[in-house]
Amino acid sequence: MAPRGRWRCAAKSCWLRVRVSPNLAIARQLSVNRKTVIPWRKRFAQQRLDGLWEIAPGRGRKPRYGIDKIAAIVDATLRTRPKGMTPWSCRTMANSQGVSKSTIHNIWQAHNLKPHRVKSFQLSRDPKFLEKLTDVVGLYLNPPQQAIVLCVDEKSRIQALDRTQPGLPLKKGRCGTMTHDYKRNGTTTLFAALETLQGKVIGQCFPRHRHQEFLKFLRTLDREFPGDVPLHLILDNYGTHKHEKVRAWLQRHPRFQTHFVPTSSSWLNLVERWFGELTQKAIRRGSFGSVEELKGCIEGFLAAWNQQPKPFVWTATVESIREKLSRCRRTLEQIQPGCTSRRSRKRKKR
Numbered sequence: 001m002a003p004r005g006r007w008r009c010a011a012k013s014c015w016l017r018v019r020v021s022p023n024l025a026i027a028r029q030l031s032v033n034r035k036t037v038i039p040w041r042k043r044f045a046q047q048r049l050d051g052l053w054e055i056a057p058g059r060g061r062k063p064r065y066g067i068d069k070i071a072a073i074v075d076a077t078l079r080t081r082p083k084g085m086t087p088w089s090c091r092t093m094a095n096s097q098g099v100s101k102s103t104i105h106n107i108w109q110a111h112n113l114k115p116h117r118v119k120s121f122q123l124s125r126d127p128k129f130l131e132k133l134t135d136v137v138g139l140y141l142n143p144p145q146q147a148i149v150l151c152v153d154e155k156s157r158i159q160a161l162d163r164t165q166p167g168l169p170l171k172k173g174r175c176g177t178m179t180h181d182y183k184r185n186g187t188t189t190l191f192a193a194l195e196t197l198q199g200k201v202i203g204q205c206f207p208r209h210r211h212q213e214f215l216k217f218l219r220t221l222d223r224e225f226p227g228d229v230p231l232h233l234i235l236d237n238y239g240t241h242k243h244e245k246v247r248a249w250l251q252r253h254p255r256f257q258t259h260f261v262p263t264s265s266s267w268l269n270l271v272e273r274w275f276g277e278l279t280q281k282a283i284r285r286g287s288f289g290s291v292e293e294l295k296g297c298i299e300g301f302l303a304a305w306n307q308q309p310k311p312f313v314w315t316a317t318v319e320s321i322r323e324k325l326s327r328c329r330r331t332l333e334q335i336q337p338g339c340t341s342r343r344s345r346k347r348k349k350r
Helices: 004-014 023-030 034-047 049-053 067-079 090-097 101-110 129-141 211-224 244-252 271-283 291-307 318-335
Strands: 148-163 182-195 201-206 231-235 256-260
Touching (some): 023 034, 034 049, 067 101, 090 101, 148 271, 148 291, 182 271, 211 256, 271 291
Parallel strands (some): 148 231, 231 256
Antiparallel strands (some): 148 182
C-alpha cells in the first residue's frame, strides 16, 4: 500500500481525471497501485472535494496506551526520581512503568521533556537589585551622550596547559584530537574592558588580581581614552573593585563613574560574553608551554578582535527581566519557601 503522502497526491490528481481516465491509466500516471485509485474515486463520488482532505475514521495504527497511562508517565518524569539516581533515562523509566523505551522516548518527545539536560542559574539576593538592574540596563539601552560605557572585569587564573602529546590534525572523516591529560605551567589573570558602542576590547595580563593590578589597569584605561570624556565603568562586586585605595583613586579622577551589577548577576556584564569568545576560540584548544605563550595567545586574539570589533547588542528590558525573575522566584518559593530571601549572617558566639 502506498504511503499517506502518496495517497494525497493520488487523491488530488484522481478527481481531476475522473471523467476521462480509467483506474489503470491513473495508477500508471501517478506510479501507484490501482487499488489505491479505486477507494479515492469512490470517496470523491460520495463526499466530493471536501472529503478528500479529511482523515477517514479507522485509519492508522491504534494507540496502545491510553491518556491515563501517558499522564502517569509524564507526572512520574516531572515529580519523581529513580532510586539512587537523579535523572531519569528512557530505560529506567521504561522499567519503572512497564513499557518499552521507545514508548518513553515518543512520550517525552511529544511533551518536550528532556530529563538528561540541565541548565545552571542563580537568583540575586541583593536588596538593591532593582536599582542596580535599572542603572546597568539603562546604560546599555540608552547610553549617555558624549560619554563612553566600559564593561570591566577580570578573568582570573587562566591556566597555561601543555598537552602531554601533540594532537592529531583535522582530516576528512575525523575531527582534531587532543590528549585528556596535561601539564600546568602556571596561570595568569586578564583584566579587560569592553567598549559597548564599538565592541573594542582593552586587555592587560597580570600574575595576580589584587587592587594593585586593578589600579594599574585603571591607569591604562585613562591613557587609552585621553581627554575629559566621562567613562562609565560597569563592575561586579569583587572586593578589589571596592578597595579603599581604588575608591581614593576614583575620587581623584572624577571622569571615572562606577556602576555595580547586583550580586550573583555577572550575566549583566557584557564583558563576560567576550570572555566566552576568548575561551572558545583561543584558549580551550591551545597548548602552552609557558605563561608567556599563553599571554602571547591572548594578546594575539585581542589584536585580531580589535581589527574588526563586533559589539554585543543588549535587547532585554528591565520589565522583561523582572517578569522572568518573578516567575522563577514563585516557582522556587513553592518548592522551598524562603529560599530566595536574603541570607542572614550568623553571629559568632563569644
